[in-house]
Amino acid sequence: MKVWFITGASRGFGALITKEALAAGDAVVATARNPKAVAEKIGEHPNLLAVALDVTNEDQAKEAAALAVERFGRIDVLANNAGYGLLGAVEEATASEIEALYATNVFGVLKVTRAVLPHMRRQRSGHVLNFSSIGGYFGYPGWGVYGSTKFAVEGLSESLAAEVAPFGIKVTIIEPGFFRTDFLHDTSLAISPASIPDYVGTPAGDMRHFAATANHAQPGDPAKLARGILTLANAVNPPLRMPFGSDTVAKIEEQNASVAEELAKWRELAVSTDFDV
Numbered sequence: 001m002k003v004w005f006i007t008g009a010s011r012g013f014g015a016l017i018t019k020e021a022l023a024a025g026d027a028v029v030a031t032a033r034n035p036k037a038v039a040e041k042i043g044e045h046p047n048l049l050a051v052a053l054d055v056t057n058e059d060q061a062k063e064a065a066a067l068a069v070e071r072f073g074r075i076d077v078l079a080n081n082a083g084y085g086l087l088g089a090v091e092e093a094t095a096s097e098i099e100a101l102y103a104t105n106v107f108g109v110l111k112v113t114r115a116v117l118p119h120m121r122r123q124r125s126g127h128v129l130n131f132s133s134i135g136g137y138f139g140y141p142g143w144g145v146y147g148s149t150k151f152a153v154e155g156l157s158e159s160l161a162a163e164v165a166p167f168g169i170k171v172t173i174i175e176p177g178f179f180r181t182d183f184l185h186d187t188s189l190a191i192s193p194a195s196i197p198d199y200v201g202t203p204a205g206d207m208r209h210f211a212a213t214a215n216h217a218q219p220g221d222p223a224k225l226a227r228g229i230l231t232l233a234n235a236v237n238p239p240l241r242m243p244f245g246s247d248t249v250a251k252i253e254e255q256n257a258s259v260a261e262e263l264a265k266w267r268e269l270a271v272s273t274d275f276d277v
Contacts, residue, residue, distance in 0.1 A: 001047075002026040002233065003072040005065065007055055007112055008082030010037035013131070013176075016226035017079060018042055024230055029068040029075070031082075055082045055108030061115035069119050077233050078116045079129045080109045083149075088192030089204040090144040097192055098145055105149035110156070117164065126169040127233055130157045134177045134248045138255045142207025154241075161240055172238050174229070175252075177220055177245030220245040 004021045008014040009030035018030045018038075022045050030038045031053035038050040049071050053064045068075050083105045086097060109130060120126030135143050136150025154173050161171035191208065199205035225244050232238055243249055263270070 002076040003068065003074050004028045004077045004079060004233075005031070005068050005075045005116060006079040006081060007031050007053060007108075009050075010034065010041055012081075013222060013225060013229075014079070014081040015041045016222055017081070017229050018048070020226045020230050022047055027072045029064070029072070031064055053112075055112050056103045058111040058115070061112045065112075065115040065119060074123055075116055075119050075126065076123075077127045077129065078113065078120075079131070079229070080112055080153075081129075081131045082108060082112075083131065085143070085189040086146045086192065087142055087189060087208060087210075088145070088194070089142060089196065089199050092192045092194045092196055092199070093145045094192065094194060097190065101145060101149055101190075102152075105146075106152045106156075109153055113160070117169070120164070120169050121167045124168045126164075127238065128157075128160065128164075128169065128171045129174055129229065129233070130171065131174045131176070132157075134175055134243070134245075134251050136173075137175060137243075137248075138251050140207070141203035142205075142210070144204075158240065170238050171240065172232060173241045175241060175243040175248055176225060177243070177248035177251070220247070 002021070004018070004026055006014050006018055006021075006028060009018050009028075010032035014030070014032075015038075018028050019042060021028050022042070025047075027047040027049075029049045029051055030042065031051045032038050033052065033054050035050035035052045038048075042048060042050075049068065051064045051067055053060055055061065065075065084101070086093060086101050113128060113130075116126075116128075120128075130153050132150040132153050133147070135147040136154045139147050157171050157173045164171065195205075195208070228244060232242055243252055
């Protein structure tokens with residue numbers, strides 16, 4: 001039996017992964033700002049512990065991790081799933097919007113991870129699943145600030161993977177594409193109200209209309225992703241990056257080819273800056 005610690009477990013991927021883990025016979029510490037929402041979504045289960053957690057509160061993160069270990073004795077899988085989106089051009093996003101987004105999407109991941117890692121180091125085992133996005137691998141117009149939070153998660157996860165490997169701890173970056181969750185609903189997506197007229201008709205401006213037309217028409221099946229996360233958690237040698245969705249795979253292949261082409265074009269200038277031998 002694995003013990004899961006899942007953030008943002010009251011809805012979306014978090015709730016689905018919680019249900020899959022419980023169905024597999026695992027134990028789950030399901031955290032959310034309102035733990036009653038977890039109970040309403042999941043129901044009662046002997047292997048379920050719903051805990052209040054605002055990921056921006058470091059003391060609360062430490063308390064939640066301690067409660068998990070007190071109840072189940074260990075934490076085997078940490079799923080840093082909590083987060084939300086911000087739609088708008090980089091220039092349109094306000095300082096307060098950016099700071100709030102980073103507080104949850106980046107500093108929240110750091111605070112929860114730092115709270116759980118001491119327990120995993122003590123065990124000399126564990127698996128950290130940090131939820132990123134295809135927006136953390138490729139920059140979309142209109143999603144620049146949100147994407148930057150996911151680029152940050154990817155960068156810190158790469159370093160973290162190397163740092164904790166000696167302790168038997170694995171790290172995997174989860175990169176979902178567009179899945180039919182409520183991510184594009186106003187409960188999970190903030191749209192910057194400061195719309196600049198110059199961006200109307202540009203890719204960034206047009207992206208503002210994307211949420212209204214694409215919500216619940218995305219190609220990805222959330223239930224299949226949740227089952228995929230269980231498969232990943234049970235893998236002996238999990239990958240550093242795990243893309244989910246055919247759209248994500250296609251965009252990664254396109255981005256890799258573009259980077260390789262650009263590098264080849266500018267290679268001579270790139271290597272010309274070394275000292276002469």
